[in-house]
Amino acid sequence: MNRNQRDHGHVVSPTRPRDGARSRLEWRVVDIPREVSKADARAMLTEQAEYGKWELARTQLFIGGRRRVWLKRRTMRVERFDAA
16 A cells, blocks of 8 residues: 555545446446544545435445445436537
8 A cells, every 4th residue: 555545545446437338327446445444434435425426336345344335426428519
């Protein structure tokens, strides 16, 4: 774990590419180290939900206390109607 990860308490992977053109969901996987308290993890996930419109899709608890969380949000596809 590098210093940046230790300071922030979690690692957020980039969003997963969509599975085809029909997918209307965007995914984000968050790895939470065991050193992060449940209260801090809850606060971080609440902030993601409020400001990023993410929903909790799945959680996984590993041996040793590390947690992995899958977040999802709906994407709205808008077509351009101008000539550009």
